[in-house]
Amino acid sequence: MGFQTLTILGSTGSIGKSTLDVVARHPEKFKIFALTGNTQVDLLFEQCVLFKPTYALLVDPRAAQKLEQRLKQMGLKIDVLSGAKDLDLLASHGEVDTVMASIVGAAGLSSCLAAAKAGKRLLLANKEALVVGGHLFLSQVNSGNAKLLPIDSEHSAIFQSLPEDPSTWDQRIQKIILTASGGPFKARDPSTLHLVTPQEACRHPNWVMGQKISVDSATMMNKCLEVIEAHYLFGLDPKKIEVVIHPQSIVHSMVQYKDTSVVAQLGTPDMRVPIAYGLGWPDRIESGASQLDFQNTPPMTFEDFDSHQHRDRFPGLLLAWEVLNAQPGSTGVLNAANEIAVDAFLNQKIKFTQIHEVNRRTLDLFAPGPITSLDDLLILDSHARLVARSVVEDLSKL
Ligand code: NDP
Ligand code: MG
16 A cells, blocks of 8 residues: 555544554655644644644634644644534545544544545544444445444454455354453452542553543443444454453454364554554554563463453443343443543542443433434434433432
């Protein structure tokens, strides 16, 4: 593949920064068309100076204004946009080949669909967009003839371990095995989890990530979202998706074939590896990650999710199979509830263990209607958020 023009949605986040790190190693391969953030003026300014995109966007209008002034002072001719609507424009623009979708949460849904419809190479880190978008997301990818490539490390590992021809997957594969580190509370006494603080929850043992996914990793809701993500990405029956706890995060996930052979992808825990894979696919390009040092690698261990009280500690994971077997739209309800619950926990409105209560109760209280359009999804998302917020209010009064 020759020169690629890139839009990075969420360039000021953890995945966005790692993407720019990989891009900077290959100036002859990539050109940045657009960079976007929500509110972070200083960082987006620095990124604009370094990568000189055609467009920069901050969702927050006041932040966008500041950015525009600073770029003008520098004499840089970069068009500055603001507001969420123009994210779609930058994701679908005719000059763009590849879109890195690294916004956090359902806020990235519309721009993902715009990129899919426009037939882009869509590098998907924003798992919530696929969890909410589900079949509609996939149908836009198909109708737009887009190429959807997973960036989530587990899904990149599975994609790398699968045969090239998707029509053979169902017949050849017995199951896929998603690995999970178990996060910071894998060994913690479940009866003390209500005391967990936001700082403790955000301290992941192996990965440095944004706040929301860090909390999701601590509750294992991240793995729950990843089971749903795997179902949609690989078209597999939920029964064929398994989770195993692997605290060292070296085996990034595995595929078990009908003959019992297991194919896995291994590497150091560094998101630049799956990012470089997505950017370079089908070639392999340098990522900047360090090599696995087999002599000094800790022994690799694997634990069954059902053992060691993991079910008590991480009740959220099991919701994945529940919502996949429920009405379409339930995955979106769960995602909306979880986004509200994580935000309430980070703002110290609810306890760590109440995140699951918000998710559970919202699912019980809210039945999704039929979904045929992006508007249906956005309405479902906002209604589920209202229900989840009222559950948060009830819990915070206790
Ligand atoms: P961060 O919180 O670090 O970054 C989020 C990005 O989205 C920032 O650029 C932020 O802008 C922007 N953003 C936040 N809210 C909005 C909004 N309402 N509208 C538009 N843009 C917004 O998250 P991560 O990089 O950690 O995660 C991004 C996605 O990738 C998530 O879906 C996560 O699950 C997934 N992922 C992350 C991994 C990781 O290692 N971090 C691994 C695998 C998947 P600003 O900076 O201005 O706030
Ligand atoms: Mg992951």
